[in-house]
Amino acid sequence: MTALAQETLKDEIARVYGTPAVVIDLDKVEANIARLQAVCDAKGVANRPHIKTHKSPELARLQVEAGARGITCQKLGEAEIMADGGIDDIMVSYNILGEEKLGRLGALQRRVRMIVAADNPVTIAGLPKAAEIAGRNLEVVVECDTGRKRAGVETPGEAVELAKLIAGSKGLTFAGFLMYPPEDGWERTQIFLDTANAGLREAGLEAGIVSTGGSPNIPNIGKLKGATEHRSGTSIFNDRMQVAAGVATLEDCALSVYATVVSRAGPERGILDSGSKTLTSDTGGxxxxxxxxxxxxxRIAKFAEEHGFLDLAASNERPDVGEVVRIIPNHVCVVVNMVDRLITVRGDKLIGDMPVAARGKLT
Amino acid sequence: MTALAQETLKDEIARVYGTPAVVIDLDKVEANIARLQAVCDAKGVANRPHIKTHKSPELARLQVEAGARGITCQKLGEAEIMADGGIDDIMVSYNILGEEKLGRLGALQRRVRMIVAADNPVTIAGLPKAAEIAGRNLEVVVECDTGRKRAGVETPGEAVELAKLIAGSKGLTFAGFLMYPPEDGWERTQIFLDTANAGLREAGLEAGIVSTGGSPNIPNIGKLKGATEHRSGTSIFNDRMQVAAGVATLEDCALSVYATVVSRAGPERGILDSGSKTLTSDTGGxxxxxxxxxxxxxRIAKFAEEHGFLDLAASNERPDVGEVVRIIPNHVCVVVNMVDRLITVRGDKLIGDMPVAARGKLT
Incomplete structure (x- = not known):
C-alpha cells in the first residue's frame, strides 16, 4: 500500500465513521486464518479457534470454511450468537453453573453439538439438567491445570476421578481433557496427560478429545503427544503482545485503531481520542x-477513559492536532470487546463494517 | 437489609439474569444524586454531572430533576443519546475535530443547547462549520490545564488568546473556561483563573462559565472563587477508588458486580466468572x-478475560463453587461501559433493568 493510498483510506474512514474506529483488514484476517489452519493440518491436530477475539459469526464461518472442526467460546451468550450464526460444533471452555445457564445450555445442545468443561464435582452435578432439557447426552471435558493456576484440576488423579464421575452421570459423556499449557510448560503437560491417560485406561475410559490452547502456543502445536485439537483466539487478528511473543509480525496484525490527535498542549505531549474505554487498560505486560x-x-504513556496520553519526547516526528494515526493495540481481544462493529478494509479499500454480534454477552 | 434478604436477592438475580450481573441500587443512586446536588446548592455552584459514568438517559433525567443545570458528555455519540432522551443542555468537554463530527455537532446544536471545549486553534477553526449547520451561535469554553497534563492550555496567556480567537470567529461565542483541577491543585488553579480573567477583562471579554470537575473534588466545590459549575461523574454510583479517596463509604457504593465462584482448584485460590471483560483492568492505583x-x-489478584483470580490466603472464610458474591469495582465508570444493561434493585427488591443506552458510542 502506498503512503498516499493509506492517507486516502484514513480520510475516508474518518469521514464516514469518525474516530476512534476499530478497523480490520480482511486480507490479513484471511491470511491469518489460513496460516493457523495450515499449521494444524501439518501437525494433524484439529483446529478449534476461540471466538472470544472476534465475537463475530461471519468470521467464525470463515474459520470453519477454512477447515476448523468447530469453535471455542468462553461464555454461553457467545455460543448462542454463534449457533444462531450457523456454527454447529461449539466448545464452551468454562464451568457452567446455575439453573439459568443450565437451561440455556440444554436449549443450545438441542440445536448443535455442545462440549463443556468442568473442573469440580459441583459443576458436574448440575450438567445432567442441561442434558435432560436437550434430550440427549452432553459431552464434558475435564479442565486440567498444568501451571497457569487458572481453572483446572491440579493433578492427574483428580482429573481421572472427575472423568469417572462424568462417565457415571446420567446424560453426560466423558469426552476428554481441556488444557491450556503455559508456553514453557509442555513437558509438564505431557507428564500430566500420560499419567491421566493411564488412570483412564484402568477405569476403562478414553480421552477422545485432548484440547490445547493459546495463540502464543501455535509454534508448540503438535508437541503434546496425544493432543487432538488446538484452540487459538488472538491469531486471527494478532496484536502487540503476539509480536512481542515472537509469533507474529507487525505486518500480520490485521486490526488497528484509527485515532485522532485532539490536543498538543505541550511540545513533548499530545492527546489521542482513544483511552481506556477504547484501547482498555490491559497492558499485557x-x-x-x-x-x-x-x-x-x-509512547502511549497512560490513559484516562477517553484520552490517550502521548509522550512524544523520543519522537523526532510529531503529529499535529487533527491528524489520524493507526495504533496496533497491546491486547486485541479486549479492544474488540469495546465496540459494536468492526470497520472492514482490504488493503487500501474501505469495504464496510461488521457487527461484533456476541459483544456484551457476559453470561 | 438482612443477610437472608440479601441471599434471596442474589438467588433471584442469578436465576433471572445469570452472572456476572452489574447491579445498581436505585435507593443509593437517588441518595448519591441528592447528596451532590445539596453540596452544589450549598456552595452556590451549578451542578452539571458527567454522564460518562452511567450512560443512561433515565439517570440523567433523575439528575436534572434533582436540580442539575445540564449534563456533561465526553463524546458526541453520548450527547446524541442524551438529547434523544430529553436532555436539552449538554456540554461536551472535549475537542471536537473532523468533518463527520462537526456535522453531527451542528445537528445537535439545532435541537439543544450545546457547549463544547477547545484547547487549540485547529479545533476552533473547525467549529464555525457546526454553528453554520445549526443556524445559531455555538458556545465554546477554553479547556485549561492546571496540573493534570491531559488536555488544556498550560498558561493563562494561551487561554486568553484562544478566548479572543473564539470571540472573533463567526458563529462562535466565548463562553468561559473548562478546568479539571488536581485534588491538590486548587491554589494553582485560582492563580491561573485570576490571571486569565484579568486578561479577559483587558480584551473586553468575560467567562460566563467557569466549570470545575471530578468526584474526588466534591469536597473542594466552592473553593475556587469564580467557579460557576461543577462536573462530577463517578459520585452517582461511587466505587473503591472513591472510598479510598475518602469521599464515599462502602455504603454509598450503589453499583456492585454479582459474580459466581466457578472453580476452587486449590485451597487458597478460586476463580470468579468476572475478569477483565467485566471488571476491566483499570486498577485505579x-x-x-x-x-x-x-x-x-x-483479594482479586489478577484477571484473564473471563476469569477473576481469587487469592484466598488471607481469608479465613472461603466461598464454595457455585456461590454468588458481590464486588465493589475499583473504577465504576469503565465497568458500566462493558454492559448493555444495568440490573436495578431497591434494597432487597429486584426492580428490573435499564439500558446503558450511550454505551459503545465511541465517536
Missing amino acids: LDGHGYILEYPAA | LDGHGYILEYPAA
Whole structure:
C-alpha cells in the first residue's frame, strides 16, 4: 500500500465513521486464518479457534470454511450468537453453573453439538439438567491445570476421578481433557496427560478429545503427544503482545485503531481520542499502551477513559492536532470487546463494517 | 437489609439474569444524586454531572430533576443519546475535530443547547462549520490545564488568546473556561483563573462559565472563587477508588458486580466468572481488582478475560463453587461501559433493568 493510498483510506474512514474506529483488514484476517489452519493440518491436530477475539459469526464461518472442526467460546451468550450464526460444533471452555445457564445450555445442545468443561464435582452435578432439557447426552471435558493456576484440576488423579464421575452421570459423556499449557510448560503437560491417560485406561475410559490452547502456543502445536485439537483466539487478528511473543509480525496484525490527535498542549505531549474505554487498560505486560504505526517512537504513556496520553519526547516526528494515526493495540481481544462493529478494509479499500454480534454477552 | 434478604436477592438475580450481573441500587443512586446536588446548592455552584459514568438517559433525567443545570458528555455519540432522551443542555468537554463530527455537532446544536471545549486553534477553526449547520451561535469554553497534563492550555496567556480567537470567529461565542483541577491543585488553579480573567477583562471579554470537575473534588466545590459549575461523574454510583479517596463509604457504593465462584482448584485460590471483560483492568492505583463484600480479606489478584483470580490466603472464610458474591469495582465508570444493561434493585427488591443506552458510542 502506498503512503498516499493509506492517507486516502484514513480520510475516508474518518469521514464516514469518525474516530476512534476499530478497523480490520480482511486480507490479513484471511491470511491469518489460513496460516493457523495450515499449521494444524501439518501437525494433524484439529483446529478449534476461540471466538472470544472476534465475537463475530461471519468470521467464525470463515474459520470453519477454512477447515476448523468447530469453535471455542468462553461464555454461553457467545455460543448462542454463534449457533444462531450457523456454527454447529461449539466448545464452551468454562464451568457452567446455575439453573439459568443450565437451561440455556440444554436449549443450545438441542440445536448443535455442545462440549463443556468442568473442573469440580459441583459443576458436574448440575450438567445432567442441561442434558435432560436437550434430550440427549452432553459431552464434558475435564479442565486440567498444568501451571497457569487458572481453572483446572491440579493433578492427574483428580482429573481421572472427575472423568469417572462424568462417565457415571446420567446424560453426560466423558469426552476428554481441556488444557491450556503455559508456553514453557509442555513437558509438564505431557507428564500430566500420560499419567491421566493411564488412570483412564484402568477405569476403562478414553480421552477422545485432548484440547490445547493459546495463540502464543501455535509454534508448540503438535508437541503434546496425544493432543487432538488446538484452540487459538488472538491469531486471527494478532496484536502487540503476539509480536512481542515472537509469533507474529507487525505486518500480520490485521486490526488497528484509527485515532485522532485532539490536543498538543505541550511540545513533548499530545492527546489521542482513544483511552481506556477504547484501547482498555490491559497492558499485557508491555511498556506503553499500543504501537503507533506512523510514530513508532511515540509512547502511549497512560490513559484516562477517553484520552490517550502521548509522550512524544523520543519522537523526532510529531503529529499535529487533527491528524489520524493507526495504533496496533497491546491486547486485541479486549479492544474488540469495546465496540459494536468492526470497520472492514482490504488493503487500501474501505469495504464496510461488521457487527461484533456476541459483544456484551457476559453470561 | 438482612443477610437472608440479601441471599434471596442474589438467588433471584442469578436465576433471572445469570452472572456476572452489574447491579445498581436505585435507593443509593437517588441518595448519591441528592447528596451532590445539596453540596452544589450549598456552595452556590451549578451542578452539571458527567454522564460518562452511567450512560443512561433515565439517570440523567433523575439528575436534572434533582436540580442539575445540564449534563456533561465526553463524546458526541453520548450527547446524541442524551438529547434523544430529553436532555436539552449538554456540554461536551472535549475537542471536537473532523468533518463527520462537526456535522453531527451542528445537528445537535439545532435541537439543544450545546457547549463544547477547545484547547487549540485547529479545533476552533473547525467549529464555525457546526454553528453554520445549526443556524445559531455555538458556545465554546477554553479547556485549561492546571496540573493534570491531559488536555488544556498550560498558561493563562494561551487561554486568553484562544478566548479572543473564539470571540472573533463567526458563529462562535466565548463562553468561559473548562478546568479539571488536581485534588491538590486548587491554589494553582485560582492563580491561573485570576490571571486569565484579568486578561479577559483587558480584551473586553468575560467567562460566563467557569466549570470545575471530578468526584474526588466534591469536597473542594466552592473553593475556587469564580467557579460557576461543577462536573462530577463517578459520585452517582461511587466505587473503591472513591472510598479510598475518602469521599464515599462502602455504603454509598450503589453499583456492585454479582459474580459466581466457578472453580476452587486449590485451597487458597478460586476463580470468579468476572475478569477483565467485566471488571476491566483499570486498577485505579489500588491493590487488587475489587472489594468482595462477603469476603473482605479475599483479594482479586489478577484477571484473564473471563476469569477473576481469587487469592484466598488471607481469608479465613472461603466461598464454595457455585456461590454468588458481590464486588465493589475499583473504577465504576469503565465497568458500566462493558454492559448493555444495568440490573436495578431497591434494597432487597429486584426492580428490573435499564439500558446503558450511550454505551459503545465511541465517536
